[in-house]
């Protein structure tokens with residue numbers, strides 16, 4: 001990776017950009033009379049209406065938050081085995097996804113490479129920025145077609161998106177494939193989105209950050225940590241790239257309540273691990289029970305907190321579930337996902353509900369004359385749902 005030069009892949013105007021300098025950038029002390037940021041000196045409306053007993057010590061929201069979230073990074077760095085300077089925090093993973101496109105891709109000219117079926121935001125962020133998308137589909141086992149990817153990379157390819165464990169298929173991508181891409185793509189950033197890494201039995205690519213200057217790893221508080229509502233995404237990369245992201249982010253991109261709650265969460269990592277263990281046990285049970293349902297054709301192996309399940313007639317199953325107020329994700333129109341629904345692993349009670357509804361669909365004739373109890377029946381073309 002000697003030849004990788006971040007400066008050469010950044011958009012020229014980003015290199016020379018003078019970032020906004022906030023009041024909290026220019027003076028970083030915490031003690032003093034703060035008359036520098038036009039804040040309300042009396043406190044927040046929230047502080048005066050929320051009863052004192054409901055308030056935490058840190059709920060005076062009249063002050064702007066730390067633009068660099070150092071308290072979180074201080075706790076996060078040892079947990080992730082990285083340096084604080086290798087961490088960027090964003091408003092969800094959405095923010096680093098967008099910033100990476102904007103930092104590197106000249107609209108209408110540079111390209112990103114994705115491997116469908118995968119997470120939709122890579123494509124959307126590129127499209128918003130008018131950046132063309134190169135698609136190299138995964139193979140039928142949802143693994144990377146390494147030689148096709150290497151052949152598709154051009155000198156315009158600035159970002160290569162890998163999602164491991166992949167959404168919607170659920171599997172980890174093979175390390176050798178990712179390594180080959182990291183080693184060959186010395187004029188691109190290679191992003192490994194590890195939103196589901198806590199559910200996988202493997203180490204994170206963050207351990208390789210010092211080996212590969214072109215490696216970017218994304219993680220999130222939205223899944224295993226149970227904090228989707230906070231909107232807090234993590235991006236790990238070289239210090240040089242993190243500095244660029246800091247330069248182009250909105251100055252106060254992480255709110256004070258989010259920072260406070262994230263700190264509380266990080267102090268209780270064991271709580272996250274316990275929930276992950278429960279979810280993995282629920283996943284195991286769900287796989288076992290889904291397997292016995294006649295309408296289920298295949299359950300793709302999952303390293304995540306969801307299952308990609310192929311049904312005899314996904315559309316009918318999906319609609320039947322909706323009627324019974326069980327909501328899953330219809331992925332049946334997605335490449336390599338024919339007749340597949342993506343089902344999040346729920347609580348024991350939620351999974352039981354799902355299984356009951358599926359069971360009833362299989363055993364009760366929907367129209368009164370077309371029993372669905374066997375694969376043979378389900379394959380009849382005239383199948384109609386109650387809708």
Ligand SMILES: *Cc1c(COP(=O)(O)O)cnc(C)c1O
Nearest residue numbers: 092093094119167195220222233
């Ligand atoms: C859920 C998910 C995320 C998380 O996005 P946030 O914006 O952090 O909530 C990121 N990547 C993938 C592949 C996901 O499925």
